[in-house]
Amino acid sequence: MSEPSMTLNNPGQTAMREQDLISSVQRGQHELFYELVQPYERRVYAAALAILRNEHDAEDAAQEAMLKAFANIRQFRAEARFSTWLIQITVNEALMRRRRERTVVMEGIDDRRDGEESEYAPRDFADWREIPSEALERKEVRQRLAEALATLDRKYREVFVLRDMEHLNIQETAEALGITVAAVKTRLLRARLMLRDLLAAGWEQGWFSRLPFEKGNKPW
Amino acid sequence: MSCEEVWREVSNYVDGDVDAALRASMDEHFRTCVRCSSVLAGTRNVVQLYGEERMLELPAGFSRRLEKRLAKNAAVKGRGWSSWSTWLVPVAALALIAGALKLTNTLTFKHPAKSILAEPGHNIPPDMLVVVSAGSKVFHVAGCPFIHDKATERTITAKQAMQDGYVPCSRCLRQYLKTGLTGQADEDDAKAEAEEGQEGVVSTAEH
Numbered sequence: 001m002s003e004p005s006m007t008l009n010n011p012g013q014t015a016m017r018e019q020d021l022i023s024s025v026q027r028g029q030h031e032l033f034y035e036l037v038q039p040y041e042r043r044v045y046a047a048a049l050a051i052l053r054n055e056h057d058a059e060d061a062a063q064e065a066m067l068k069a070f071a072n073i074r075q076f077r078a079e080a081r082f083s084t085w086l087i088q089i090t091v092n093e094a095l096m097r098r099r100r101e102r103t104v105v106m107e108g109i110d111d112r113r114d115g116e117e118s119e120y121a122p123r124d125f126a127d128w129r130e131i132p133s134e135a136l137e138r139k140e141v142r143q144r145l146a147e148a149l150a151t152l153d154r155k156y157r158e159v160f161v162l163r164d165m166e167h168l169n170i171q172e173t174a175e176a177l178g179i180t181v182a183a184v185k186t187r188l189l190r191a192r193l194m195l196r197d198l199l200a201a202g203w204e205q206g207w208f209s210r211l212p213f214e215k216g217n218k219p220w
Numbered sequence: 221m222s223c224e225e226v227w228r229e230v231s232n233y234v235d236g237d238v239d240a241a242l243r244a245s246m247d248e249h250f251r252t253c254v255r256c257s258s259v260l261a262g263t264r265n266v267v268q269l270y271g272e273e274r275m276l277e278l279p280a281g282f283s284r285r286l287e288k289r290l291a292k293n294a295a296v297k298g299r300g301w302s303s304w305s306t307w308l309v310p311v312a313a314l315a316l317i318a319g320a321l322k323l324t325n326t327l328t329f330k331h332p333a334k335s336i337l338a339e340p341g342h343n344i345p346p347d348m349l350v351v352v353s354a355g356s357k358v359f360h361v362a363g364c365p366f367i368h369d370k371a372t373e374r375t376i377t378a379k380q381a382m383q384d385g386y387v388p389c390s391r392c393l394r395q396y397l398k399t400g401l402t403g404q405a406d407e408d409d410a411k412a413e414a415e416e417g418q419e420g421v422v423s424t425a426e427h
């Protein structure tokens with residue numbers, strides 16, 4: 001998967017610039033740290049939000065994660081991807097905060113209610129076509145997608161966000177969440193299929209009615 | 221291959237995480253099964269749309285708040301990261317207690333301080349980020365409640381601030397003051413604060 005916003009122009013040059021920034025910050029040019037992490041602030045926030053589900057808590061956790069990354073920047077080694085390292089710190093911070101909250105008990109009960117051992121069967125088989133990414137220019141569409149994501153149970157949402165939105169690979173996702181690779185794959189499959197069904201249902205309600213699709217064609 | 225078997229593998233298929241034989245079987249199934257083609261297309265749409273950077277929205281002001289917090293932290297951290305300062309501070313303190321004032325005299329500024337009551341800093345890391353504002357002679361750590369005229373505040377290095385004649389805030393940068401090191405001169409502190417307050421009034425009127 002690609003590194004969003006970091007590979008849009010010249011990936012090699014961007015990677016070199018990032019390595020230069022890391023070295024400079026490690027040598028004491030602390031004022032460059034924000035420049036180093038700025039390309040990843042969206043991903044850091046999204047990772048925290050996926051776990052904490054509360055914007056205020058997510059922002060605080062994201063900031064705290066950045067500060068921890070700053071404090072430990074000397075321990076970062078070039079063989080790792082900086083973005084992955086940063087996301088890992090964020091996930092740890094968010095998980096630690098969630099463990100401190102009682103809501104984890106309630107979510108645990110919810111998760112057991114639909115265990116992942118039972119297979120998920122798609123429910124909607126409407127005609128389909130590819131949705132152009134330009135659809136995301138509409139705030140309403142982004143909002144609908146975010147709402148659908150928010151309805152997923154925690155364990156599916158976390159895996160989906162780290163894998164499909166943060167672009168960690170399967171192994172990295174497993175390590176970040178402390179689960180097995182097989183569990184990541186199972187949860188990811190279920191998350192994707194559930195989102196597909198949720199959004200297909202939305203189509204029936206006219207979410208995408210103003211998109212330039214041909215009459216009679218459904219995107220899902 | 222049954223539809224149920226296809227659904228079980230569709231996510232891996234989208235990720236390219238199936239072997240050649242399984243892929244061939246699934247391709248064959250998709251060619252003849254409208255329902256599974258729909259599942260595949262919808263799954264691809266999900267992966268593609270959610271994978272867009274635009275789906276990651278930040279709350280208004282997030283970047284500004286983060287940058288500010290990092291700058292504040294960097295200023296504080298700068299004191300601890302400068303290897304020379306970690307041991308030089310206690311050494312300087314001992315030197316002061318022993319009356320070895322010549323040591324500190326070597327660290328004074330080329331430019332005169334803006335206040336006669338102001339005290340120069342000692343062992344401040346030159347690259348530490350500090351905040352200055354119009355009309356005040358004092359530089360601060362970001363977020364210090366004693367910053368005057370916050371609307372005009374700007375961030376510069378401690379070295380630049382000292383070259384420009386600014387002196388450390390007696391509150392947020394107390395540990396770099398001789399008085400902070402010796403734990404004395406609360407009286408001077410109060411005087412400096414009073415003078416700073418007066419200058420703040422004057423500067424406001426001037427601007």
